[in-house]
Amino acid sequence: MTTLAELGEREIIEQFRRLLPADSSVIVGPGDDCAIVRPATDNNFEWALTSDAVIENTHFTAETDAVGIGHKLAARCLSDLAAAGAEPMWALINISAPPSMDADRLKAVYRATADTAAKYGLSIVGGDTSSSNALALHMFAVGRLPRGSAMLRSGASPNDVVYVTGELGGSLAGRHLVFVPRVREGIWLRSQAWTSSAIDVSDGLECDLRNLIDVNRNGVRIELGSIPVSASARSCENGRSATEHALCDGEDYELLFTVPEEKADKFEKAWRSAFEVKVSRIGTVTGQAGSIDYVDTDGSIVNIRNKGYEHFRS
Amino acid sequence: MTTLAELGEREIIEQFRRLLPADSSVIVGPGDDCAIVRPATDNNFEWALTSDAVIENTHFTAETDAVGIGHKLAARCLSDLAAAGAEPMWALINISAPPSMDADRLKAVYRATADTAAKYGLSIVGGDTSSSNALALHMFAVGRLPRGSAMLRSGASPNDVVYVTGELGGSLAGRHLVFVPRVREGIWLRSQAWTSSAIDVSDGLECDLRNLIDVNRNGVRIELGSIPVSASARSCENGRSATEHALCDGEDYELLFTVPEEKADKFEKAWRSAFEVKVSRIGTVTGQAGSIDYVDTDGSIVNIRNKGYEHFRS
Structure with missing residues (x-):
């Protein structure tokens, strides 16, 4: 069995x-x-x-x-x-x-x-x-x-810019019960056709990055210093860094999405005039199928092992 | 509490x-x-x-x-x-x-x-x-x-004829795991506009009769001898009659509905040429608000107490 x-x-x-x-x-x-x-x-x-x-x-x-x-x-x-x-x-x-x-x-x-x-x-x-x-x-x-306007997980291409709303990590300290679903933001992103792909971060950033980019075709390069880390991720005292919490905790319910490079600057300006909640540019889609590279603030590539949350597995 | x-x-x-x-x-x-x-x-x-x-x-x-x-x-x-x-x-x-x-x-x-x-x-x-x-x-x-064609629980008027498909009672002996949902029959009833009201029998005939007729306005008179009793209701050996099982067991998933009196004969003919599953004329809607009268084969009024299945109650 x-x-x-x-x-x-x-x-x-x-x-x-x-x-x-x-x-x-x-x-x-x-x-x-x-x-x-x-x-x-x-x-x-x-x-x-x-x-x-x-x-x-x-x-x-x-x-x-x-x-x-x-x-x-x-x-x-x-x-x-x-x-x-x-x-x-x-x-x-x-x-x-x-x-x-x-x-x-x-x-x-x-x-x-x-x-x-x-x-x-x-x-x-x-x-x-x-x-x-x-x-x-x-x-x-x-x-x-x-018709035909839905934002989907599929659709990202190399050089697309990766964005995430709000702040990540430490959600289980309380935010998972009070979080704000990004409904207005999602409708706006879709109606203005900014995105090439989108997902909500429920399993954890790393896990949902894999769900977002087509791992058979693409990879992604993430600037660790650009990940928006929540205050509760920083106050977790369990030996893991705040960045690890932001990457792996899950239950953030923020929007993670890609915007074609040529639209990125215009998009950021439009977002700032539309919403108070912040959006962070955290990386770039690459052509390296299946590869997630984390770039530290000194430019070195960091290896972070995590599979995010998966039901049934302990 | x-x-x-x-x-x-x-x-x-x-x-x-x-x-x-x-x-x-x-x-x-x-x-x-x-x-x-x-x-x-x-x-x-x-x-x-x-x-x-x-x-x-x-x-x-x-x-x-x-x-x-x-x-x-x-x-x-x-x-x-x-x-x-x-x-x-x-x-x-x-x-x-x-x-x-x-x-x-x-x-x-x-x-x-x-x-x-x-x-x-x-x-x-x-x-x-x-x-x-x-x-x-x-x-x-x-x-x-x-638009506007849905069969609803509400809508029955006094003198409407009450029908039920198939046979009732004893479903927990096995039929509740293999029953045929009356999808074709329901679509046909709706598209031909035969019914004044309809429900599926999930809580038991008596209970769903109360859900079907507007108990604030109407009552219903049921001919006990006309209730289609299943073989499994007849083979339950627990001191209750087969008719009681047919009235009270629930989980039948047959259609229970009303047809205006003037359409009833035409309806029965049309049903028989459309479907093999039987439909039984079991009673009549009355103007006596909230009253369910069971008429025995000898014409006497029988009192049967039952509330059907209700979740949470033991």
């Missing part, structure tokens, strides 16, 4: 994907932040579909603040929609919970989800409830996009 | 519903088999959104056949789409599983879900995987409907 832990999440998803037949209405299937589907009856728009979960003892504990849990459920889905540049539309929530659970706590979770969803124009329209041993919440969200 | 068990699923859902703001693109929100949403940009179609879950130790056990679990996941969502008369389009699957789980078993579950989905034209386009203590699968499905 092979366990899920031995196989790992990536391989399991790859094996699942091979079981699915093709469908011409599916523009982007499993593997991106959202699936992109196109109804034959709508000449103007297509739809971004995404789902996420927050599960007790995996994403939070019985002691975690209810408002944080509920916010995170909605904000994770909103972050996926943001990565595609989609406008939030409708969502369903599935809840499974132990019958002995305090109803007021569950209601506080649900209210926080509803509040965060409403803030970004996402209407909760239904869902399912059932009994289980531990609290688990699943959200399914639909976003809207003009 | 009030627990979920004390409050009950119906009251919890009602309290959740009050937390949600209105949205003009939402034609039908929480409380029906599907939510119905209408994109402003599509003049022809609207969308049915639904979600269901199958959870270890709630809907199945570690001994349950993998193919049955996977089939049930897809078929429950398909049954919801059928109740609205929607054409299955796209779905996402969220999986949470223990890292120690046999990967081949999970793959067999997923393959069965994919097979059942494909059989009814439902394309699986993505989802999410994460770790948890016990296996849980959630499916979110999108169906398509011509």
Whole structure:
């Protein structure tokens, strides 16, 4: 018997994907932040579909603040929609919970989800409830996009400039429960067509860089000194450097994207006049397939080993 | 502290519903088999959104056949789409599983879900995987409907005839893992505009009759001798009659619907020429708000107490 832990999440998803037949209405299937589907009856728009979960003892504990849990459920889905540049539309929530659970706590979770969803124009329209041993919440969200405009993980070319919003690392100290999904920024990036590729940083910067650049064709060169390191990454006292935390922690939910080199200066100016949240130029896509090079402030190449977070693996 | 068990699923859902703001693109929100949403940009179609879950130790056990679990996941969502008369389009699957789980078993579950989905034209386009203590699968499905045509739970009037497809009761003996979702039948009922209201029987006939008729306005009179009782309901040996099983067991996933009296004969003829699965005329909607009368074969009124299945309650 092979366990899920031995196989790992990536391989399991790859094996699942091979079981699915093709469908011409599916523009982007499993593997991106959202699936992109196109109804034959709508000449103007297509739809971004995404789902996420927050599960007790995996994403939070019985002691975690209810408002944080509920916010995170909605904000994770909103972050996926943001990565595609989609406008939030409708969502369903599935809840499974132990019958002995305090109803007021569950209601506080649900209210926080509803509040965060409403803030970004996402209407909760239904869902399912059932009994289980531990609290688990699943959200399914639909976003809207003009046809053919979705930002995807694929699309980066050598010499494209790599950007990331906000600050990275140390999210588990608290930010993972209160983070701001970059919905406005994602819609703006998509509608102004700045990007050649985009993803939200959920598994950790290094891991999501690999998801972003097509590792069969491209590599990436990252300037370590340019990575925006959060204050909480700097205050982790566990022997790892703040930069390592920013590279490997995950749960940042910032946007990571590439902009063609010739647009980069204009893009930075436009961003600064549109948003207060900072955007950092952290590196460049290269033609060296599969290679991630970290360049230290003195110009030397640094080797950092990390695989980011992968479910099922311990 | 009030627990979920004390409050009950119906009251919890009602309290959740009050937390949600209105949205003009939402034609039908929480409380029906599907939510119905209408994109402003599509003049022809609207969308049915639904979600269901199958959870270890709630809907199945570690001994349950993998193919049955996977089939049930897809078929429950398909049954919801059928109740609205929607054409299955796209779905996402969220999986949470223990890292120690046999990967081949999970793959067999997923393959069965994919097979059942494909059989009814439902394309699986993505989802999410994460770790948890016990296996849980959630499916979110999108169906398509011509604008304004969705079959809803509301809409029945006094004198409408009540019908149910197939046979009821004893589903937990095995049928709940292999049932046929009435997708073709639901699309046909909707496209031919036969019904005044419709639901799928998931909580049990009596319970779903209450969900179907507007209990604030209507009642229903059911001829006990006309209820189609399954062979497995008849072979349950636990002191309850086969009719009680057919009324109360749940997990039948048959369509329960009303047809205006003047169309009823024509409808029955049309059904018989379209489908092999039987449809049974089991009663009539009445004007007696909130009253469900069961009429025995000798014409006497029978009182049967049951509340159907409600999650969280023991």
